Amino acid sequence: MNYLETLNENNFTHALNVLASNDPDMEYILNTFGLPPLWLREPGFATLIQIILEQQVSLASAKAVFARLQAKISPITPQKFFQLDHTELKTIGFSRQKAIYGRLLAESIIAGELDLNLLNTMDDEDVRSVLKKLKGIGDWTVDIYLLMALRRPDALPKGDLGLILAIQKVKKLAQRPTPQEIESIAEKWRPWRAVATRLLWHYYLSERSPQSRKNPTSPNVVDSECPEL
Structure with missing residues (x-):
């Protein structure tokens, strides 16, 4: 394989x-x-934000916050997300930490430091190495992204x-x-x-x-x- x-x-x-x-x-x-x-998800920024929201909370809670984010900005892009300040993100339901994680992720993509499309061409451990450089993304988030978005077997x-x-x-x-x-x-x-x-x-x-x-x-x-x- x-x-x-x-x-x-x-x-x-x-x-x-x-x-x-x-x-x-x-x-x-x-x-x-x-x-x-x-159980698949579309690869990209929105899915990574969704997985970050799902860290250490219930499904219902994360789903509700993600739905409010979708209602606020659609489609969910790094540029639109980065325009939301911490107060707006808090109103949507982001914790202070997850707001920081999301903004850092968006900023890295906008700045050209992270190209999520390139992950499709990398093996699993290289994907892990790239994503874990970002604050707020650990092994669980990478594993779920590999499994559901990149469909790695x-x-x-x-x-x-x-x-x-x-x-x-x-x-x-x-x-x-x-x-x-x-x-x-x-x-x-x-x-x-x-x-x-x-x-x-x-x-x-x-x-x-x-x-x-x-x-x-x-x-x-x-x-x-x-x-x-």
Whole structure:
């Protein structure tokens, strides 16, 4: 598999079958709860802002703030975002820190220091290196961007609460697994760890509420307590 291969409907189904054949727990989830959503987002500035908003808050809270931002500026571009001052961002619902993070991201793009389009041509670790130079963007934000926006098949957001709780439950662990333990458990899922993550999110949401399967949303922020910085 090419390291810049992206997920699509065809290889997603193939990957799910591979995972099910290699891990009985993946097979159980697939047979019990069916195919997970692909859960994709458009790459770009707006999605990075959305993921920043989702750091360490509930899905409902982040979604509400992002909706107010969309109502204020549409489309959400670095230029339009940077024109909003801290008071306006606070009114929309940004915390002081996240307002700073968003403005620094916008400023870096406007200044030509960051070209998000170039991320499409970089391998996962180079994407991580570039994005983590920005204040407010840590491993979890990069992993979610790799997984959902860049559609990288082997991205693993090992600091994600939904993923942690799903692994703990399906693997019958006494305690929440550490990121290092998740890395070890996920070794057998390579090169499809991003697909395994979606399957485990699907399991987590389905176990929490059957209604979640009818109205799937991005699960990485359900009651999120993801360590970010």
